[in-house]
Amino acid sequence: MLSSILRLLGLSLSGLILVIALSPTLQRYLYQYGFIPDQYYYGDLYNLTHLPAFKELNFYEQDSLTTADKPTRRFQDVDLYLLGDSFTNIDTTFYAGFRNRYVWVGNHPPMSVQLNKQRKNILVIEMIERVLQERLYEPDYRKMYIDGGFISANYVPVPASQEKTPHWIFQRFNTEINQRIEFILFTGLLSRWCKEVKAELQLTAFGRVSQAVISADHQHLFYQPEADTLFPTNAFRPIAEENIRTVVKNINSIRSHYRCMGFDEIYFCFIPNKVTILNPEYGHYNHQIERIESHPSLEAPVISIIDTMRLHPDWYHPGDGHWNKFGKRLWLNKVNQLVEHWARVGVVKTP
Amino acid sequence: MLFNSLHFLVFFCFTTFAYYSLSGINRRLLLLLASCYFYMAFIPAYLLILILIILIDYGAGIGIEQLRGRFRQWMLLMSLTANLGLLGFFKYYNFFTDQVRMLQTTLGWGSPIPALDDMVPGIVLPIGLSFHTFQSLSYIIEVYRGRQKAERDLGVYALYVLFYPQLVAGPIERPQNILPQLKQVHAFNWPDVRYGLLLMAGGFFKKVVIADRLALIVDPAFGQIDATNGTSLLLAAVAYSFQIYCDFSGYSDIAIGAGQVMGIRMMQNFQAPYLATSVTEFWRRWHISLSTWFRDYVYLPLGGNRGSELRTALNTILVFALSGLWHGADWKFVIWGLLHACFLVANRWWLARKAVSQTSATLSGLTHPIINQIITFTLVTLAWVFFRADNTGQAVGIIGKILSLQPGESIQIAVKSTELIFSCLLIGVLLMETHWSHFIRHTSNAQFWPTILSVIALCYLTGVFSPNQFIYFQF
Numbered sequence: 001m002l003s004s005i006l007r008l009l010g011l012s013l014s015g016l017i018l019v020i021a022l023s024p025t026l027q028r029y030l031y032q033y034g035f036i037p038d039q040y041y042y043g044d045l046y047n048l049t050h051l052p053a054f055k056e057l058n059f060y061e062q063d064s065l066t067t068a069d070k071p072t073r074r075f076q077d078v079d080l081y082l083l084g085d086s087f088t089n090i091d092t093t094f095y096a097g098f099r100n101r102y103v104w105v106g107n108h109p110p111m112s113v114q115l116n117k118q119r120k121n122i123l124v125i126e127m128i129e130r131v132l133q134e135r136l137y138e139p140d141y142r143k144m145y146i147d148g149g150f151i152s153a154n155y156v157p158v159p160a161s162q163e164k165t166p167h168w169i170f171q172r173f174n175t176e177i178n179q180r181i182e183f184i185l186f187t188g189l190l191s192r193w194c195k196e197v198k199a200e201l202q203l204t205a206f207g208r209v210s211q212a213v214i215s216a217d218h219q220h221l222f223y224q225p226e227a228d229t230l231f232p233t234n235a236f237r238p239i240a241e242e243n244i245r246t247v248v249k250n251i252n253s254i255r256s257h258y259r260c261m262g263f264d265e266i267y268f269c270f271i272p273n274k275v276t277i278l279n280p281e282y283g284h285y286n287h288q289i290e291r292i293e294s295h296p297s298l299e300a301p302v303i304s305i306i307d308t309m310r311l312h313p314d315w316y317h318p319g320d321g322h323w324n325k326f327g328k329r330l331w332l333n334k335v336n337q338l339v340e341h342w343a344r345v346g347v348v349k350t351p
Numbered sequence: 352m353l354f355n356s357l358h359f360l361v362f363f364c365f366t367t368f369a370y371y372s373l374s375g376i377n378r379r380l381l382l383l384l385a386s387c388y389f390y391m392a393f394i395p396a397y398l399l400i401l402i403l404i405i406l407i408d409y410g411a412g413i414g415i416e417q418l419r420g421r422f423r424q425w426m427l428l429m430s431l432t433a434n435l436g437l438l439g440f441f442k443y444y445n446f447f448t449d450q451v452r453m454l455q456t457t458l459g460w461g462s463p464i465p466a467l468d469d470m471v472p473g474i475v476l477p478i479g480l481s482f483h484t485f486q487s488l489s490y491i492i493e494v495y496r497g498r499q500k501a502e503r504d505l506g507v508y509a510l511y512v513l514f515y516p517q518l519v520a521g522p523i524e525r526p527q528n529i530l531p532q533l534k535q536v537h538a539f540n541w542p543d544v545r546y547g548l549l550l551m552a553g554g555f556f557k558k559v560v561i562a563d564r565l566a567l568i569v570d571p572a573f574g575q576i577d578a579t580n581g582t583s584l585l586l587a588a589v590a591y592s593f594q595i596y597c598d599f600s601g602y603s604d605i606a607i608g609a610g611q612v613m614g615i616r617m618m619q620n621f622q623a624p625y626l627a628t629s630v631t632e633f634w635r636r637w638h639i640s641l642s643t644w645f646r647d648y649v650y651l652p653l654g655g656n657r658g659s660e661l662r663t664a665l666n667t668i669l670v671f672a673l674s675g676l677w678h679g680a681d682w683k684f685v686i687w688g689l690l691h692a693c694f695l696v697a698n699r700w701w702l703a704r705k706a707v708s709q710t711s712a713t714l715s716g717l718t719h720p721i722i723n724q725i726i727t728f729t730l731v732t733l734a735w736v737f738f739r740a741d742n743t744g745q746a747v748g749i750i751g752k753i754l755s756l757q758p759g760e761s762i763q764i765a766v767k768s769t770e771l772i773f774s775c776l777l778i779g780v781l782l783m784e785t786h787w788s789h790f791i792r793h794t795s796n797a798q799f800w801p802t803i804l805s806v807i808a809l810c811y812l813t814g815v816f817s818p819n820q821f822i823y824f825q826f
Contacts (some may be wrong), residue, residue: 003539007368014365021361177392181357198812207767210816 021181037187043319045221048211050195051203054221054319062317062324069329071096071336075343077119080335081263083149084126087271087322088331096336097122105144106135110151115262120342123150123258123266124303124335129273129289130226130233136247145254152261215279223321226273227282235273236283244288248295255300267338269303269331271323274316277309303334352392354605355558355816362389363609366515370613371539379506379533382514382613389515390478397477400437401513407433408487409508412494412501423495430491438484440467441476446680479519481677483512485644490526492648499526507533516609520602522620522640529615537614545799547611549791552806554604557597559814561777565594567815568774571765573739576748581756583763584749591739592732593778596624599638623785628723630694630730641677645670656699663699668692678738683746687737694730773813 020026030036039047042055056062070093080097082088083105092100098119103111115121125145127135135144185191202208203218213227214220225231255266270289275282293302308330309315315327323330352359366385370378390398411430415423448464455461467474490511493499502508510533517524572579572587579587603620610617624636634642646655650670656663668689675688733750740746764771794802 007372010364011368011372014361014368017361018365021358178357181361185357194811201812206770206773208770 017181017184020184021177024176024180027180027184031183036183039183039187040320043317045212045223045317045321046319049209049214049221050192050199051209051214051221052196052200053218055196056317056319059317059319063320063322063328065090065094065325065328065332069325069332070094074098075339078339078342079116079119079121080339081113081121081123081150082126082335083123083145085128085131087128087327088126090328090332094332096339101150103149105148110148112153113150114153117262120345121263122338122342123263124269124338125149125254125266126269126271126331128271129235129276130223132247132270132288132292133239133243134233136250138250141250141254146257150258150261213275213282215282220274220278221319221321222273222275222279222282226321227275227279229283234283235276235280235285235288237286238284239286239288239291244291244295245297248292248298251292252297252299264342266300267303268300269305269334272306272309274321276306278313278316303338305330305334352389354602355555358392367612375536376506378536379510383506383510386510386513386515386518390513390518393478393519394475400477401483402509404433404437404484404487405505405509405512408491408512409502409505411491412508413503415491415494416501427491427495431488434484434487434491438480441474441480443676443680482521482523483518485523485641485677486517486521487512488648489523489644493526499530502526502530504534514610514615516606517617520599520606521638522603522606522618523644524617524640528618532615535614540614541796543614544612545794545796546791547608547613549794549799549803549806550608550611551605552608552803552810553787553791554601554606554608555810555814556806557601557604559810559816561774561781562594562597562601563815563817564770564774564777564813565590565597566817567766567770568764569594569739572763573741573749576745576752579752579763580760581752581754582760585753585756586762586764588732588736588739588749588753590774592625592728592735593781595735595738596621597781625728625731625781626724627727628720629698629727630691631698633727633731634691634695641674645674649673660699660703664696667695667699671695681742683737683740683743686743686746687734690730690734690737694734 020030027036031038041059042057043059046054046056074096076098078097079099080095080101082092082095082100082102084102085105085107088102089104090102092102099116101111101113135141186195199210202210203214209221211224213222213224215222225233226235228234229236251268255268258266270292272289276285276289289306292298293304293306309323309327312326312330315323315330317324352362362385366381369381369385373381387398390401408430411426411433414426415430418426444467448466452463455463490499490502490508494501502511507530511524511526511529512518514529514533568590569587572583573591576584600621607617607620618640620638620640622636622639624633627633627636650666653666653669654662655666658666671688671692672685673688674691675684675686678684678687736749736753737743737746740749762771766774791802
């Protein structure tokens, strides 16, 4: 009798977990209703490493903007468009344009827009340092920042190489299934404690951390792609001048494309990696952002924030690879100042 | 689906609970569906290839049994062509065209033959193709030889090929062992389940604690040969010998254990191979299911050791060259196989001499078992360098560096010294493997729970959880 009950219980539990793991939709639903804990609650780097020293108990407090950060004034004759990533995935009500549109490049589909020629249309493109050498070459830059950004209703994207959308059955079996099972099973208090014990042991005994890089003084955590020298995107890999030239050329192409589409100006903002600000001496830093921003061939205007960020290393989360609310405020100030500047230009265009 | 993944853990629990909740034919159906699911977790479409081969071999088996004379041979030929043709297409086409292209370039002939990826973009080798092809061939040959009745139940035959624990990396089973077991209804037997679970736990320990930890030493050294000195490469080569053993035998233990949990006993694949006192003995202890496959279906039909010394040596060389090619379509694998063939031929010659002059052999220090074990391990490690290196040139470079190492060179490894010491301790633990095997066979219920919980805790706390595949998956 007992063995039958145990068997039935085991069967139901494992079956249920398998079904949930195979269905991202069901998992999202359970997460929404609080059945699965938020795995980013203490920061994404903490979630990867589980080092207790980097557990930010007040993560959301340090991350969230408040209504006080919203602009006091909206500028009627400026429309603001933003292409960004997880650093700038902010509610668009925080921007001072009349119409504010945001696309998370690579994560969301392109947005079809009809520019209002009565107003000034400003586009700001934000990129994190670690993706510059990955995304700003052919064909990726075109695919991500042109075909995957803002498109006009009649824009026909350049046909990409024969890429097929994976069949639903492939999507179910992709590598993320293990991650989904881990979220279902091992995000509770006890499993978190176990993970912390393992992480501490691993760091103390073997000097290793999982899926992240720790500074020599064990004070800072970084994403592997930005600091681990085995990754081609790390900030300490020498970049040839020719590569910088190509990146600049492609930035200019993106700008030309959007100018042709009708935007008045296209600004670029390169957010420095966390390691660039907190631990540039981790290796021989390649100064990629400064080299792009000061390149004589660069035609696009830049919103430079690297120097300000260097003065405020505390604007990055300790347990996360992103900046905190102070970094976000810097971004908002810079962008909203730009909107104000264009509002002051004051020339209303004729259609 | 990797054995060292959470997906497998949940899948295994569900399949096992469901298996013991069903009876008779439903169990077979469940195992069949579960095995399809297991295979589809890699590349779903390739299941169709496997199903096609199953249908061909199922039909060929019945045909061979029912037909007579030349028709039997035609059926055998059809099955061999289908199995080996598929293996050749996926695994050896690029190797073949590379050689032809090189020849064309040298001689300046014609336009180059297209590579497989040019003809079918995105095509990859179906996982475990070499394993299930050999298992299918084993069935067909045994039926042809009249030592196995053709299986009439398509479901049972399909399960013989698809049975998930051994589907992608063996053990390469014989039909006489597995087919009857698949037809039986295995009642829940707690001692069997207990033994299977402990075997699996031991396999996980070998994979995540030892093999993947040693990969931290091996991969950076083999990845940056120019920047690594001879001493460090020697250390990496020795570490690789243990890494590949723990990786592959760990896989086999998990596979055999998973089968055992369901009451299905599979053949032993490893037997402490590094304790072998000769390369000949090493091959009786390493990847037993493959070495016996080559013995039964290639070496013995060629004449085995029944002919002259020269003929026996040639048979050995041919079998090991094929064994090398079975592992991968690259000259480095062929050289690995040929090296082993040379060691075996030399070993046979040595034993023949020893038999003639017993006195001088006894006087030689080389007859001491420990010295013989060290020599065998050194030779096997030397051959592994070809196996692990990216190509033959790199392997030669590594051996050159190792041979020219300077005494007192510092060890350049990517891990802390504590990690290295711990790795050495773990290698020491491997010496107690035979005791572990004995212990888990005879463990009592009272010993089971503390043991399995301790192994799980050790795996969790000291395991290296990287997305490393099992090395033998690539074959």
